[in-house]
Amino acid sequence: MRIGLLGTGPWAERVHAPVLAKHPGFEFAGVWGRRPEAAAALGAQHGVPGHDDLDRLLGEVDAVSIALPPTVQADLAVRAAEAGCHLLLDKPVALTVPDARRVVEAAEAHRMASVVFFTVRFGGEQLPWIEEQAAVGGWFTGRSDWLGSVFAPGSTSAYASSQWRKDKGALWDVGPHALSVLLPVLGDATAVTAVPGPLDTVHLVLRHAGGASSTLALSLTTPVSGGGTGMELRGEAGTVHLPERGEGPIAAFHRALDALATAARTGEPHPCSAAFGLRTVEILAAAERSLATGTAVEL
Template identity: 80%
Template structure:
């Protein structure tokens, strides 16, 4: 699979480009960025061409790996899908429901494979644990904490300068990750209620189709000493805890690329495709309505 990278920021430089360069089933075919000089530098570091003409890039490759802000991603992903390119998407796939729906519809209409890179869904022991818990069933409730320190005092995160994270906060940055692990285990969400916490912290309560409920705590401003990720399930099988992350995003991206290649080969949709990305955006938008209205939001 010939695949090009769209994006030149820290996520593209630290994760996407190195993985595309070393993945054995991938031909890293080029880089495009909104800043041509940054695209040339990143492409040169990996010995691949830099593109300024997107239509030419789409014509030269089988797929694109997108590492761009979520407000920018939908338009370019739709163009790529219409050119017949398979899509490795970043989360959230968009910042509005109409944009996310337009993207999902484009992948279906053009019969291209799509995979959204939710890191836990492609990462080793945690991914296997999720499959096991979904098969067990009988869950009564779940609790999930995704507490990051990107904007906390003393943080040295390379993502602290991200304008969209500064604007949208934890709900839209780590919220997609939390939903990506809860929904396959507890079922789709019927209703969401949101409450604001300190700084950008948001607390969500979800009611799921299987009858279970879940609570989420999301933050990018937690103290460095208090940050971390956890998930606890309680039900007829007892209590289960999400294993600690043993592999970083680099290993997970290899898994996401394998999933994209398989979906493109078989024509079968992956569980984390653009349609699932749309559902995540619908739930996040529902949470925003709940914050504004002060009550539950139907989904």
């Protein structure tokens, strides 16, 4: 399967491009970016052409890997699906429900496979843990902390210049990660209440379809010495914790590519398809409404 990369930023350079160049099931065919000179430079690092004509690249590949801000991802994903390309998307799929829905509708209309790269869902230890806890069932409550320091004093994050993260905060950046683990274990969310914390920090309470509840603490401005992630479930089986991530995103991205190839070959939607990405956007948008109104929002 020939695949093209859309994007030239740190995430594209550090994760997408190196994996696309090495994955045995794909042929890395080229790079497109909003800055042609950056696309040419990134492509040269991996022996593939940089493109300034997106339509030409889409016509030469079977799939695209998108490493672009959610402010532009939806439009390009729709364009790629209409050109007959399978979609490997980043989270969040979009920043509005209508935009995320357009991606789902385009992929379904043109029968294109889609996978959203929620990094934890493709973790070597995390993926089997999530599946195991979903099978166990009987969970009473869950707690998820995603306390990042991207914008904290002393941060050296490569993503500190990301404008969409500055504008939308932790809710939209790390919120999708937390939801991607909680929803398959506790069930779909039926209501959300959001309360603001310091700076961009937000606290969510979710009610789940199976009767459980969960709490999320999300931040990109946690002091560097106080940041970290963790997840805890409590229920009939006792108390369990999400395994710590012992590997970087490279290995997880290889698995995401495997998932896209399988979905494209079989026609069976992956659990992390664009439709699941849409559901997370619906929940995040409801959380924004809850922050604005100070009330719980039904889903």
